[in-house]
Amino acid sequence: MSMQTLTVTTSTTTYPVIVAEGALTELAGQLAALGLRGRPWLITDTNVMPLHGSALLAALRTAGYDAQAIAVPAGEASKSIEVLGQLYDWLIAGGVERRDVILALGGGVIGDLAGFAAASVLRGIAVVQLPTTLLAMVDAAVGGKTGINHPLGKNLIGAFHQPRLVLADTATLTTLPPRELRAGWAEVIKHGVILDVGLFTELEQFATAVQGSGDQLAIDARMTAIIRRAVAVKVGVVSRDEREQGERIILNYGHTIAHAVETLSGYGHILHGEAVAIGMHAEARIALALGLCDEALVERQHALLCAYGLDPTLPPNLDPAALVAATLRDKKVEARKVRWVLPTAIGSVVVRDDVPEAMVGW
Ligand SMILES: NC(=O)c1ccc[n+]([C@@H]2O[C@H](COP(=O)([O-])OP(=O)(O)OC[C@H]3O[C@@H](n4cnc5c(N)ncnc54)[C@H](O)[C@@H]3O)[C@@H](O)[C@H]2O)c1
Structure with missing residues (x-):
């Protein structure tokens, strides 16, 4: 071993x-x-x-x-x-x-x-x-x-x-109940987007192979290797920043919106990973609006989230103003500025605290 x-x-x-x-x-x-x-x-x-x-x-x-x-x-x-x-x-x-x-x-x-x-x-x-x-x-x-x-x-x-x-x-x-497994895939995909383009590509290929075989829940050597690669991303980040004083914040990608969605929809209705999928899509769209990434990234990430059974659409009943207010209560807020983790390419993110509120939740 x-x-x-x-x-x-x-x-x-x-x-x-x-x-x-x-x-x-x-x-x-x-x-x-x-x-x-x-x-x-x-x-x-x-x-x-x-x-x-x-x-x-x-x-x-x-x-x-x-x-x-x-x-x-x-x-x-x-x-x-x-x-x-x-x-x-x-x-x-x-x-x-x-x-x-x-x-x-x-x-x-x-x-x-x-x-x-x-x-x-x-x-x-x-x-x-x-x-x-x-x-x-x-x-x-x-x-x-x-x-x-x-x-x-x-x-x-x-x-x-x-x-x-x-x-x-x-x-x-x-x-594990399939819904819990699906929710976990959101974090795996997140690790690909923030730091490991190879993991992201591997996930795309795995999704295609699994769809082909119709064998969604088989835990095999290939899935174990993918999970290990996703764990390696977290291992690397916490090794470099144990106490969240710097890089570790990038693990928060998708989470600012996710926490707001969880708060507004009431805890327990939506699983954390499901909210993270929604958050990743919304935050990639913020990055697109700021010109940090291209449309292709948003679409590729959206397709992968869907391939793992996640629905990244922002719930239509969520009030954008309430969403903005909820993001300001996030733990990662410093001096009333939300620190957004935004993708610039698959495998690469930046941290920005200057995102206009109008760009959140449209
Ligand atoms: N410490 C950290 O860095 C960190 C990071 C992310 C999340 N969290 C915390 O993790 C918690 C969420 O974790 P979770 O999603 O694993 O939830 P969970 O621990 O509630 O597990 C989800 C459900 O799956 C069941 N379960 C667990 N393993 C199973 C298995 N192998 N087979 C069948 N059922 C199984 C559990 O009994 C539970 O009903 C939150 O409290 C969150 O705050 C902590």
Whole structure:
């Protein structure tokens, strides 16, 4: 599996990121190789526990680990102070020690929640990210952002806490609901647009091949390689800018509009990746209006989003004025100026804070 290992290297830490079909079967060996010999505390959700959690727990116990497991309710609502409190109760009553390791098995909700529990319990213990959604594989699991929501907003409480290992087993995607898988493709495509034209081309070719075979959900070596390439984009960005002081903002491409769309349509109605697809199309059109890119880029990106089952059209019922107002409340706003990430070519973006409000949401 060494051929498939990516490495995050920041000024403070370095850790392997493994993307492979069947990677979870290697977990016990990987923990030992990293010297993580304390007790594993497996945190997952109620959907993932029966699908992948129980088998993993059994495998760890067979390998000699005194592993424990807990499943929190599936869904964004679990990124709360109440559920975090339940995790602290479970860990502390169970006798968690500094040398132990939290295993975050699930989508981005579990990665963020369990990651923050690991960042804070006993002032910080090791965490291993085991993403089981496409979104978590290519985005949430890598980079060390952890946290929970506050009633007044998403992700307002948290910490940077880099994992010791990320193990993305693409075989787990076979059980993912198709809508969740589609939403994840938006982030994969985004990584192509911001930094990797070769990934974008590969996605175009893969879409054609899949359409030809009619076999949309087969998780095979080719899809795993594409996912690994998308993960590599994130690995590169966070290695160069761990704390989002510079380049890391480019991962926000499509997200300014996406967050506004999510806010205006009410959380839960539209998946994050679906909103990102809408945001990427709208933001590419802003780039076109500013003369930063040509029409061909907008069309090529639109075609690829559609090929992966995403609908990039701005919902017609969204009021443009409300959209502009919502973008100004985005976390990436500095001094009331929205910092837009805009494409100039496939594989290349610029950051601009001088976009006239009239260009947003037309
Ligand atoms: N930390 C970061 O850098 C970062 C980046 C992006 C997003 N996020 C966070 O990630 C969260 C969204 O993540 P998500 O889209 O993965 O959502 P999620 O964790 O809610 O997972 C989506 C759904 O899929 C289910 N599921 C997960 N894996 C499955 C599998 N293999 N088979 C069947 N069902 C499965 C879950 O139970 C859930 O119902 C948000 O809270 C967002 O804020 C964090």
